[in-house]
Amino acid sequence: MPGGVLVFAEQRGGVLKRSSLEALSEGRRTADRLGRLLVALIAGDGIGRLADQAVAFGPDRLLLIDSPLLAAYSTEGYAAALGQAITHASAEIVLLACTAMGRDLAPRVAARFGAGLATDCVALMTEGGVFRARRPVYSGKAYATVEFSGSLAMATLRPNVFPAQERPPAACEIVRLELELPESAIRARVVRTELAEKKEIDVADASIIVSGGRGLKDPANFSLIRELAEALGGAVGASRAVVDAGWIEHAHQVGQTGKVVAPALYIACGISGAIQHLAGMSTSKVIVAINKDPDAPIFKAATYGIVGDLFAVIPKMIEEIRRLKAE
Amino acid sequence: MNIVVCVKQVPDTETRIRFGPDGRWIDESGVTFVVSPYDEFAVEEGIRIREARGGEVTVVGAGPERVGQALRTCLAMGVDRAIHIKDDAIERADSLTIARALATAIKAIPFDLILMGKYGVGTDNGQVGPMLALLLDIPQVCAVAKIEIGERVVTAHREIEGAIEIVEAPLPALLTAEKGLNEPRYPSLKGIMAAKKKPIDVRDLSFLGISLPAPGSQPIRWQKLEAPPGRGEGKIFRGDPGESAREVVRLLREEAKVI
Structure with missing residues (x-):
């Protein structure tokens, strides 16, 4: 079975990021063009109630990793969750929003899987079944089209560029996974958050x-x-x-x-x-x-x-x- | 406290970008290269921590011959020693390959803290830091604007959307620098003179025991560089400010439909 397109649906404080809904929508379009399953992941603490909102954007399967260890964002905790989802979905493509969280998380996970990662993309292309991405480089003075090789391609998407698009109700399988990570494995921890x-x-x-x-x-x-x-x-x-x-x-x-x-x-x-x-x-x-x-x-x-x-x-x-x- | 700072040499941010003959990379002729601005914050912070707590700061850079100049600049700012991973093609390699080369060089020296910019301006990837942290199996905190060193622990302030996260990590750890961390110093004349006597260890990839993947087997590579898409002609109003203001608000609502 060909691998899936996995989208990390970012939430902070129990709210799904709008840019993640954009990534989910682009994931749906990409999966349709390639004839793949779209799998979404929501990781966090007490995130079950976000399922309906994510499902509205058309994933075929929704993975929920719900753990008190994921109450605050930590690179190591969330990297473990995303890693489990990549394996569970047999993902070939992983998309995240290019947010503070996405920028921190994606490269660490890409290194673990030996994946190619394109950050801050403004377009994803799938001509002839080949997945490519376009991203501004040299501070927007040029645009690079990037190609991937290997079994896993990852991309973070620039917020507000890809349209978010709700889908008509369709079947979505919801799968709950247990976070496989000892608490001691989370070394860098958020001790406090100061609101602007x-x-x-x-x-x-x-x-x-x-x-x-x-x-x-x-x-x-x-x-x-x-x-x-x-x-x-x-x-x-x-x-x-x-x-x-x-x-x-x-x-x-x-x-x-x-x-x-x-x-x-x-x-x-x-x-x-x-x-x-x-x-x-x-x-x-x-x-x-x-x-x-x-x-x-x-x-x-x-x-x-x-x-x-x-x-x-x-x-x-x-x-x-x-x-x-x-x- | 042993501090390693990774720096990237990049085209000056004012550079006009021209494309090279293969259309996959820029034409570097006539380009002025500088230490990436975010890496300068990391260098400055490394020197400040050493000034406060003692120890040594080592700067590591990968790339061709010219990267030696960037390392000299860091030595002139006050860094103690430098490692140059010298290779003509490594700058065009994928981030993971670069992170592997840095990891191999850094594993050979003692370190408590690794600093670098949040990304190298130009390729704008922002990947090497977290990848290096994974390869060295140490915690990371990205895009930090404030660093406090404690007893075998570091506390860093990281800007996220609408808030600041205060993150604590045991040392050794890797932090990437955001603007606002500090104001980098200019090398003094004395510093420039002293830098000439400081050591730069040159290491090639075979010394490190690694090789670059063939271009076709890199996990990711640039296939094509293009000029940014044009925005088309705008509508410019030069008349009475009040009338222009009213007209633009009307267009925003009726034509662009954004308000």
């Missing part, structure tokens, strides 16, 4: 991001960015220049030495568009650029550009968005 201040939406998770740069002139003017982000229900991003200047924490930085994001809507305010910034957001679906300088490189990436003073433009946008939302 004020429950802000993280840029890595957001489907709308409003970013500010040097054009804001003063750190206090980030309030304008926050207000626009709030009106849209989005996250606040920033350029490297203002992070380096200490106007806002590094967690907000978008770009080569910050976070790589691909939201549905990215609004760059007073950001000139240095190559390092473009590297972090150029795969966003819709990009709006607001800048005084008509020659700013950001306009080359923009779907919509406004050449003008952001202090005049943004308040009008906020007003207009609020008016539309109130309708």
Whole structure:
């Protein structure tokens, strides 16, 4: 029997990541094209109630590994769970979301299985039954198509790039596996988790991001960015220049030495568009650029550009968005 | 405390990328190579830990002749010694092969802590760290912005989506560096002079007893490099700011349908 396509459906705090549902959907499409079974894995503590949500995205089989040892994420605990699932599914392809967890977990598991791993992929291809992946390299200045050899191929998928797609109800076999791991095998342990201040939406998770740069002139003017982000229900991003200047924490930085994001809507305010910034957001679906300088490189990436003073433009946008939302 | 820092030499981030003749790799002619920025954080952190607790920092890099310059830079920053895994083709090998070469070289020396960047800019894989940790059978903490060394234990702060995880691991352990960990120093003139006298051990793959897989049997390899897809012409508004703002909001709702 040919091996399956296995998707690691990431949960944190009992919530399935949206990017994992995207990975599940892409896994379904890949399995269909190759004529393989789609197997999903949910690992964690008390995760049984997440089964229905995962099943809606069309796996043929759902593996649940439920253990108090998996209550908090640990590389070694989750690597053991994913390893068991790979063996159980006779997986030939393993997909994960390219999140903090996926980036930590996938290479360790790939090394254990001698698998080829492509990280941060933006497309998966299956021409002629051959599985390939495409990923940005050199900070998005080039795209590499990668090919695999050997019995197992792994890929992590850039969030917000692959469409999540629920499926009509179909049969799904649910299999519970016991975690085969002594507690002592988990050496690196999370001892504490500190939530980001004020429950802000993280840029890595957001489907709308409003970013500010040097054009804001003063750190206090980030309030304008926050207000626009709030009106849209989005996250606040920033350029490297203002992070380096200490106007806002590094967690907000978008770009080569910050976070790589691909939201549905990215609004760059007073950001000139240095190559390092473009590297972090150029795969966003819709990009709006607001800048005084008509020659700013950001306009080359923009779907919509406004050449003008952001202090005049943004308040009008906020007003207009609020008016539309109130309708 | 014996600290090993793995560094990768990469094209400067400002480099314009041109493709080589086989279309699978970049044309390296005229490219300026530097220590990967995240690896610089790791080097700096290694030196700071040694300054606080004593011991030795060894830097390890794999690649052709030119990698010697990157190792010299690290020595000039204050690293004690360097190991150069010298091979013309290893940079094009898959991450697991590179991790195996590093693991073989590192196993021969005492270590309590291994540091490196969260990924090498360029290939942007972010795989060698966790793979090396697995091969050495030690715990890992990836993308850390703060490190505290205790008695045979390390505590590291790792940024995840919307939160920071504080992770504790027994030593030896491998940590990968995120931006914000520190501000790397520039080599001083004195450091540059001193670096000239510090040892770089050059090791080839046959010395390490490993060989690169044939290109067709690498678990993964680049088949083709392409220019990024174009985004097409955008709609640019240059008129009254208020009118432009209203029009763009309308387009976002009615044309792009994203709000």
